[in-house]
Each structure stands twice: as C-alpha cells, then as structure tokens.
Amino acid sequence: MADLDTRLDEMIARLREKGYRLTPQRLAVLRILAASQKHPGVEGIYERVREDFPMTSLATIYKTVTLLKEMGQVMELSFGGMGCRYDGRNPHPHPHLICLQCRNIVDADVGDVTGLCKEVSRKTGYRIVSHRLDFFGICRECQEKK
Amino acid sequence: MADLDTRLDEMIARLREKGYRLTPQRLAVLRILAASQKHPGVEGIYERVREDFPMTSLATIYKTVTLLKEMGQVMELSFGGMGCRYDGRNPHPHPHLICLQCRNIVDADVGDVTGLCKEVSRKTGYRIVSHRLDFFGICRECQEKK
DNA sequence: CTTCATGCAAAACATTTGCAGCTGG
DNA sequence: CCAGCTGCAAATGTTTTGCATGAAG
Numbered sequence: 001m002a003d004l005d006t007r008l009d010e011m012i013a014r015l016r017e018k019g020y021r022l023t024p025q026r027l028a029v030l031r032i033l034a035a036s037q038k039h040p041g042v043e044g045i046y047e048r049v050r051e052d053f054p055m056t057s058l059a060t061i062y063k064t065v066t067l068l069k070e071m072g073q074v075m076e077l078s079f080g081g082m083g084c085r086y087d088g089r090n091p092h093p094h095p096h097l098i099c100l101q102c103r104n105i106v107d108a109d110v111g112d113v114t115g116l117c118k119e120v121s122r123k124t125g126y127r128i129v130s131h132r133l134d135f136f137g138i139c140r141e142c143q144e145k146k
Numbered sequence: 147m148a149d150l151d152t153r154l155d156e157m158i159a160r161l162r163e164k165g166y167r168l169t170p171q172r173l174a175v176l177r178i179l180a181a182s183q184k185h186p187g188v189e190g191i192y193e194r195v196r197e198d199f200p201m202t203s204l205a206t207i208y209k210t211v212t213l214l215k216e217m218g219q220v221m222e223l224s225f226g227g228m229g230c231r232y233d234g235r236n237p238h239p240h241p242h243l244i245c246l247q248c249r250n251i252v253d254a255d256v257g258d259v260t261g262l263c264k265e266v267s268r269k270t271g272y273r274i275v276s277h278r279l280d281f282f283g284i285c286r287e288c289q290e291k292k
Numbered sequence: 293c294t295t296c297a298t299g300c301a302a303a304a305c306a307t308t309t310g311c312a313g314c315t316g317g
Numbered sequence: 318c319c320a321g322c323t324g325c326a327a328a329t330g331t332t333t334t335g336c337a338t339g340a341a342g
Contacts, residue, residue, distance in 0.1 A: 021316055023322060042306085057324045062307065078226035081332095083306060097272055108266050117281065120254050125286040126243055134278045135263060140271040167296060167341050188332085203299045208332060210297095227307095229331060 007089055008034035011073050020067070025049065025056050029064045033074055033088025039096070039105040041083045077105065077134075093131050099139040108135060153235055154180040157219050166213065171195065171202050175210045179220055179234025185242070185251040187229045223251065223280075239277050245285040254281060 011030045015022060028049045032040065040048070046061045065086060068074040075091040078084045079098070085105055087096075095108040117128045157176045161168060174195045178186065186194070192207045211232060214220040220234040223242065231251055233242075241254040263274045 019321090021321060023316070025323075055324075059308080059325080060323060063322085066308090076226050078224055080222050080224035080230050084226050095266075097266065097270060099272070100275060108270065110262055110266050110269070113279075116256055116279075120241075120243065120256050120281050121283070123256070124243060124254065125289075126245070126281070126283040127289060128281050128283040129246060130282040132278065132280045132282070133259075133262075135266050135272070135274050136276040136278070137267070137272040137274040143271075143273060165296090169297060169341070171298075201299075204331095205300080205333080206298055212333090 005034075011068065011088070014071055014073055018071070025053055025060050026064050028052055028056070029061060030068075030088075033065075033068065033086060036088065037106070039077065039085040039087050041085050043083060045086075077132075093133075095133040095135065097139075098134055098136050099142055100136055101138055101142040101145075104139060151180075157214065157234070160217055160219055164217070171199055171206050172210050174198055174202070175207060176214075176234075179211075179214065179232060181235070183235065183252070185223065185231040185233050187231050189229065191232075223278075239279070241279040241281065243281050243283070243285075245288055246282055247284055247288040247291075250285060 008030060011034055012022060012027075015026070015030075020026075029045055032045050032048050038044075042058070042061050042065060045065070046056070046058050049056050049061065065074065068088070069076050069086075073091055074086045074088040075093070076084050076086060077096065082103070087107075090107065094112070095110055097106050097108040098104075113131055113133055117131055120126065121128045154176055157180055158168060158173075161172070161176075166172075175191055178191050178194050184190075188204070188207050188211060191211070192202070192204050195202045195207065211220065214234070215222050215232075219237055220232045221237045221239070222230050222232060224230045225244070228249070233253075236253065240258070241256055243252050243254040244250075259277055259279055263277055266272065267274045
C-alpha cells in the first residue's frame, strides 16, 4: 500500500502547491485514482464517490479529473464508443492491455517505447511530447468463458 | 494513384460482396477515405461530400463510416476532446504522428509492433487482436511558427 | 418491384458551463 | 472572511435512431 499512499500524497501535495483546496469530494476522487488498478471512467469514479458522499455531482467528478489531468497527475485514455478511462497510479505514458469483451484495462509491462520516440523524432522532425501504446484483445478469463 | 484506386476498388468490392448498395453519397465517402492522407473526421468528410452532393446529411456520413469500420475497411482513431478521425488508405494498425497544435495526423513509418504483440500475448495470455501506437508532439511547421 | 439507403428530426450520450450558495483554510 | 468549490440545470458537441420517402439493383 506504500505505493498507493505515496501516489495519494503526491497528488495532494501537488494540489496544495498550486493553492487548490482539498474538499472531501476531491479527496475521495484522488483516493480512487491513486489506488485503482482498473482504470476507471468518470461514471465509475462517480459511483464509488457516491458510496461515501451521496450528494456528489457528476460535474464535480469531471472538474476534478480535468484538473488532475491538466496538472499531469492522471493520464487520460480515450476510446471510441466509451467514455475516457483514467490512470492515476501511473500518469506517464505506458502500454495498456484492453480486453474487448469485458472492457477491463490493465497495464502491460513490456519494454518501453522511448527508443522509438527518439527514432520518430529524428526521422520526422517532430518534437515528441508523449505517446500511447495500447493492445486490444481478449483476456484469459474471457477466452475461457467463450 | 494506382494505390488509391486499388483501395477504392477494394472497398467497392467488399461492399458489393456483402450486398450493400453503392449510392453516389457512399461512393463519395469511399473516394475520400480511400484517398485522404489527412485522416479526416466525420465533419471533414461531410463538408467534402457536400461539395459534390449538397443535400447529403451528416447521418449518412456516420452510417457509411460505421459500416466501413465494421467491415474492417477503415480504421478509427479516437482522441479525447475531438471527434474520431479515420484512415481508409491503410485500415490496419500502424503508428501515427499527431501534432498537438495543428491537429494534423500523419502516418509514422517506424518499425512495426508485431514483435511486441507476440511478447505481450506470451506474457499475459491475452489473445491480441489489434493494437495502437500513436506519437503526440509538435510538427516541424508548428515548431517554426512558434 | 423490393429492399435498402437517404434525409430529417428527435433522441441519446458525454462533457462543459453558468451561477447561487456553501465551505475550506 | 472570501476565493474557490459544489450541485444543479442548462448548454454543447457528438453520435445514434426512427421513420417516411426515394432510388439501386
């Protein structure tokens, strides 16, 4: 849990640093984003926050997530057809594995792409800021269900 | 132009094969998707189709693009904040370069990722169906403008 | 002729925004 | 206190859908 706490602490520190307030709703969102392996979407965060704070509005979730995104403390993953999903545990580019059946998203620990970034930059003249590498497929559980 | 024509012919053949009709509007959409390097969005396709067929509706563009996507004849690229963009010239996974300033999208010819796919598959047990590799940055022109 | 496709308008979502009142620091 | 947050509701933007009419094969 140390990792998770340091992530949470980091997020809180970054908020404070910029003079943003730490409301109970915000803290609840931070907690979820700092801890969740499941790359939740806004709706998912909303439901979980409402377990503790039933009057929380969806707009607040959006505002908080957007704020964190702009501060570089969460990474947004957008997919056609569904709302965006968020990774607060590791807000830097890294590969993801998406199951097309159960829609779960997990981190994929394969060699990173920084080498490729450099190659692309050199070949094209672009200044590469970020990247995204996602694999789509069927997870083991869903293969067995079939 | 041979390439483009074969892409167009391929798309037409696939439509016919499945018993879909080839209307003027559809043909116009196919032409744009088969030829465009710019990875247009629905709105862009709409505007260009309307130059030739001013009564075409947006719904028709959506329906045609969705149909082609389901047939695997166009690849959809979704990004947070903007509508999806489409690649009809090469509907198979391949890396893209996105300029964060001018929003242009071009193909990036870097070594492909099939090796990584196999590695991921072996390590995780997922059956990998597809993938996505995108680089975000600032293109040469936009760097100079700054 | 017989589907299937089109265009229109309405609906369905996802996300953002304006604003009055509340509250963290 | 009081700037910044919240909740609500309305606005926005995108994509989908239902249905009557029209056209492809």
